[in-house]
Amino acid sequence: MVHEPRQRSQETPQPAVPSAGQPRQAARRGTPPDAPQLVLGRHGLRRLLGAVAAISADMDSRSVLHRIVEAAADLVGARYGALGVMGEGGAFVDLITVGIDDPQLCADMGLPQGHGVLQSLVADRRPLRVADVSAHPRAAGFPPGHPVMRTLLGVPLMVRGTVYGDLYLADKTDGTPFDDDDQQLLTALAGAASVSIENARLYAHLARAAEHFQRRMLPVLPDLAPLLAEARYEPASELSRLGGDWYDAMVLPDGATCVVVGDVTGHDVEAAPLMGQIRNMLWALALDRWGTPSSVLSRLDRALAMLEDPPTATLVLGRIDHGRDGHAFCWSNAGHPPPLLIGADGSTGYLAPARHGIPVGIDPSVPRFSHTHPIPPGATLLLFTDGLVERRGQDIDTGLAQLAAHSGSLAGAPLEELCDALITSCGVYDDDVALLALRTPAP
Numbered sequence: 001m002v003h004e005p006r007q008r009s010q011e012t013p014q015p016a017v018p019s020a021g022q023p024r025q026a027a028r029r030g031t032p033p034d035a036p037q038l039v040l041g042r043h044g045l046r047r048l049l050g051a052v053a054a055i056s057a058d059m060d061s062r063s064v065l066h067r068i069v070e071a072a073a074d075l076v077g078a079r080y081g082a083l084g085v086m087g088e089g090g091a092f093v094d095l096i097t098v099g100i101d102d103p104q105l106c107a108d109m110g111l112p113q114g115h116g117v118l119q120s121l122v123a124d125r126r127p128l129r130v131a132d133v134s135a136h137p138r139a140a141g142f143p144p145g146h147p148v149m150r151t152l153l154g155v156p157l158m159v160r161g162t163v164y165g166d167l168y169l170a171d172k173t174d175g176t177p178f179d180d181d182d183q184q185l186l187t188a189l190a191g192a193a194s195v196s197i198e199n200a201r202l203y204a205h206l207a208r209a210a211e212h213f214q215r216r217m218l219p220v221l222p223d224l225a226p227l228l229a230e231a232r233y234e235p236a237s238e239l240s241r242l243g244g245d246w247y248d249a250m251v252l253p254d255g256a257t258c259v260v261v262g263d264v265t266g267h268d269v270e271a272a273p274l275m276g277q278i279r280n281m282l283w284a285l286a287l288d289r290w291g292t293p294s295s296v297l298s299r300l301d302r303a304l305a306m307l308e309d310p311p312t313a314t315l316v317l318g319r320i321d322h323g324r325d326g327h328a329f330c331w332s333n334a335g336h337p338p339p340l341l342i343g344a345d346g347s348t349g350y351l352a353p354a355r356h357g358i359p360v361g362i363d364p365s366v367p368r369f370s371h372t373h374p375i376p377p378g379a380t381l382l383l384f385t386d387g388l389v390e391r392r393g394q395d396i397d398t399g400l401a402q403l404a405a406h407s408g409s410l411a412g413a414p415l416e417e418l419c420d421a422l423i424t425s426c427g428v429y430d431d432d433v434a435l436l437a438l439r440t441p442a443p
Helices: 024-028 032-057 061-076 103-109 119-124 180-217 271-288 293-305 396-409 415-423
Strands: 078-086 092-098 128-130 152-159 162-172 228-234 245-251 257-264 313-323 326-334 340-342 348-350 371-375 380-384 433-439
Touching: 061 078, 061 092, 061 162, 061 180, 078 152, 119 152, 119 162, 152 180, 162 180, 228 245, 228 415, 245 271, 245 433, 257 271, 257 380, 257 433, 271 293, 271 313, 293 313, 293 326, 313 380, 340 396, 348 396, 380 396, 380 415, 396 415, 415 433
Parallel strands: none
Antiparallel strands: 078 092, 078 162, 128 152, 152 162, 228 433, 245 257, 257 313, 313 326, 326 371, 340 348, 340 380, 380 433
16 A cells, blocks of 8 residues: 655666675675765665654644655665554554555555554564565455565554554565665654654644634624624634634623624734633723723723733724614724625625724724724625635735625625635635624615
């Protein structure tokens, strides 16, 4: 279950193959014709160091481990290679292979079943070298379609006594048996692979815990009738970018609906508690004495300035009132992406007046501004954080234009469907995303 190695260019110097029984060390110290073998060894070591260095910077264990299997097969000169990954329950959950070009064949053969020769690697927890697989006492034959392999070299993947799987190679391309040097090299690679798997699992556990904590900090939206409301949160694809985005809504004592979407400056798991601090202070100020959205944000600036190390955040705070002329949205923007108004007919427009405020928590002396805009019947007001429209290597104006076009095409869809479509439009997010959508009653 492994990919046919790429053919070497005819210009590439080929290493001399020692005769049977001749130690490899003697061959390397031999006459000048053996020099290409020493060069290949140095090249191989550079590839090995590169693979190990990649592990420390990449938490996608599958791509890293695939490079490790390729490096093992290339350095040892093996035709086939595979790395079986065991889950926390002890069963194999993944298999990374080189040497077979047909992905359907790999899929048909499935994962290792934990018996036969390879079981020795996990059960005995020590390297295994087999000169004739078919003659081994634990040989169980090959699955249908599996290439017939004669020789085998394998080592278990272990970290601090925990077995994570096995790394094994089969059939050297020069026809010679695997030797002690091959075994030492594969053992070193197995150590790097084991650390990579363990780090990736710890990273995944931490990411799940951080995401769970962030979601627990977000509210369940209350009944905002006659308005319809939906909210979504999508964590960043990278743990280091997760945390700090939030949404909220509540009904004020005067009957208006108060809404907010914000993003704490900075990222990591510490951003979530800062988000909770700002959110709680904001609601306390809003309920104590509402006034205009700009006046609430000004009081928040002054309150944050009293802290020793004030957090900062961008946000949009607003209220939706219902009068004889219909619904109207009054808001203040503190350095945040502008709200998007989606008409029932699919027309769209960003609410982005010229007077734009700075993020909260920076300078309480800088003035705040409030703005008011009508919300037609059946229209949708969309508040969101910048993770929805920012992409690496892309101008944010492009993201805003794409969001408006996508939202306009979904203007007639149920609010839940619109939010689902917007939040799943990009499979990988550079930043986490908070989204709050409110829709006025149809005529």
